[in-house]
Amino acid sequence: xxxILFSTLEKYHGTRMWGRFLDAGTGLHSIxxxxxxIPSCTSWTxxxxxxxxxxxxxRDVDIMSRxxxxxxxxxxxxxxxxxxxxxxxxxxxxxxxxxxxxxxxSPYEQDTIICRMKNHLSPNGRLYFxxxxxxxxxxxxPGSIVSEVRRAxxxxxxxxxHRPYREFPLTWxxxxxxxxxxxxxxxxxxxxxxxxxxxxRQIRVGQSKLSLIPFNPLKSGMEKYLHDLERRVKDMIRRNxxxxxxxxxxxxxxEHANLSVPGQDFSPHFFSGGPECLLYxxxxxxxxxxxGPVLLDGGDQPILAGDQLMQQQxxxxMQQQQQQQLYFQQQYDLQRQQQLMQQQQxxxxxxxxxxxxxxxxxxxxxxxxxxxxxxxxxxxxQPQQGHPSDQLHSSSSSHDQDLPASSNExxxxxxx
Numbered sequence: 166x167x168x169i170l171f172s173t174l175e176k177y178h179g180t181r182m183w184g185r186f187l188d189a190g191t192g193l194h195s196i197x198x199x200x201x202x203i204p205s206c207t208s209w210t211x212x213x214x215x216x217x218x219x220x221x222x223x224r225d226v227d228i229m230s231r232x233x234x235x236x237x238x239x240x241x242x243x244x245x246x247x248x249x250x251x252x253x254x255x256x257x258x259x260x261x262x263x264x265x266x267x268x269x270x271s272p273y274e275q276d277t278i279i280c281r282m283k284n285h286l287s288p289n290g291r292l293y294f295x296x297x298x299x300x301x302x303x304x305x306x307p308g309s310i311v312s313e314v315r316r317a318x319x320x321x322x323x324x325x326x327h328r329p330y331r332e333f334p335l336t337w338x339x340x341x342x343x344x345x346x347x348x349x350x351x352x353x354x355x356x357x358x359x360x361x362x363x364x365x366r367q368i369r370v371g372q373s374k375l376s377l378i379p380f381n382p383l384k385s386g387m388e389k390y391l392h393d394l395e396r397r398v399k400d401m402i403r404r405n406x407x408x409x410x411x412x413x414x415x416x417x418x419x420e421h422a423n424l425s426v427p428g429q430d431f432s433p434h435f436f437s438g439g440p441e442c443l444l445y446x447x448x449x450x451x452x453x454x455x456x457g458p459v460l461l462d463g464g465d466q467p468i469l470a471g472d473q474l475m476q477q478q479x480x481x482x483m484q485q486q487q488q489q490q491l492y493f494q495q496q497y498d499l500q501r502q503q504q505l506m507q508q509q510q511x512x513x514x515x516x517x518x519x520x521x522x523x524x525x526x527x528x529x530x531x532x533x534x535x536x537x538x539x540x541x542x543x544x545x546x547q548p549q550q551g552h553p554s555d556q557l558h559s560s561s562s563s564h565d566q567d568l569p570a571s572s573n574e575x576x577x578x579x580x581x
Contacts, residue, residue: 168194168198170295170355170414171198173353173416174293174295174416177350177418178257178291178418182207183202183205183207183256183257184205184207184256184257184287184290185207185208185209185210185253185254185255185256185287186199186202186206186209186255187210187212187285188209188211188212188259189212189258189260189263190212190261190262190263190266190267191212191218191222192213192261192262193218193221193222195211195261196209196238197227203231203233206257207235208235208236209237210238210239210255211236211238211239212241212252213238213239213240214242214243216240239252242271243271243278243282244271244274249284249285252285253285254285254286254287254290255285255286255290256287256291257290257292257293258282258285258290258291258293259295260282260293260295261295262295262297263278264278264279264332264333264338265297265331266330268330269329272328275333275341276341276344276345279338279341279342283346283421286421291418292418293416293418294416295415296415296417297357297413297414297415298332298334298335298412298413298414299332299333299412300315300332300411300412301412304411306401307401307404307405307409308409308410310397310401310409311359311409311411314364314367314394314398315367317387317390317391317394318367318368320387321372321374321378321387322371322374324374324377325375325378326377327374327377335354335415335417338417339352342417342419346422347419347420347421348419348420348421348422349417349419351416351418352416352417352418353415353416354414354415355414355416356412357411357412357413358410359408359409359410359411360402360407360408361398361399361402361407364398364409365395368391368395371387371391372391
């Protein structure tokens, strides 16, 4: 894909089908990457709470020319219950800088959104996170100039009466994913290299808010400050060979924790109940009967299950997993059936809106044509500062940066 973050997700995904794909916080870059996954991606749904982003997508000829009848773009908010009830179930969910952007639309609800996304992930589905570890408040030089630019940008946004994005650290995301019963199966970090272009872009964001500051002396002072800050950025970049390393982007791969068996390469196995069943681990199946040892989860040490009570507890856990699997499958089948019925009804009621080259929506808010969009269920009350990739995300792995692919890469939790 040409993007180190998305390339990492592709490596994590391996030969699995992408299937029904949900872009939970979409942007131009992520949609174009998803379109490159066809035909393994059988359909995609892109969600945004930003009307401006919808307009940009509508005007992008490359995206619009490749939209299939099964693809749709939806304007909605993750905290809208009615919106979520019509969303459906997906095999793959991408949260591309979503957590950082949430503060601009639904502040203080980041942990809730993680739980809500879980409700839309199929039993064997995969959730992918892309995020940015926050810029430190007081880093040493030369990183201090990057931190100062962030503070100046956010100050302008706040003085204009808007909300800035708020990035969350990798540890926070992992902790809340575990609380939401996700199993993190892979994670990697990519050092961010900030260029002159990417840093000054953030100053431009601040300057774009000056006209909204009502107090003229303050507006004039901020204008002079940003001008001086740009001069100092150029000087600092020049003295550091064109790049400043600070913070990192991260990618996370996760699955339903209560449905997967650790020790498998992203392929959860479900157990059959009864007096004898098979448990699959990295060393193969192990028979479980009323007595004797049992090897769980492909671990190196066997778990002795000769005790009757322990055996009963083991079988109860297996039965619970069976019930959970059946529940998820029933929910998926029901929602998929409802989605198909809605598509048929919309096509019958509004045939003039659809053509083979346009989006075929299966929800209540959709992109019907490059010129027409239905009223959103919940739109933001204020303009935002752009997609999260407009922030200080300028590593070799960042979305809209022209940096070498040789920036530092480190791996956490191993990864596949």
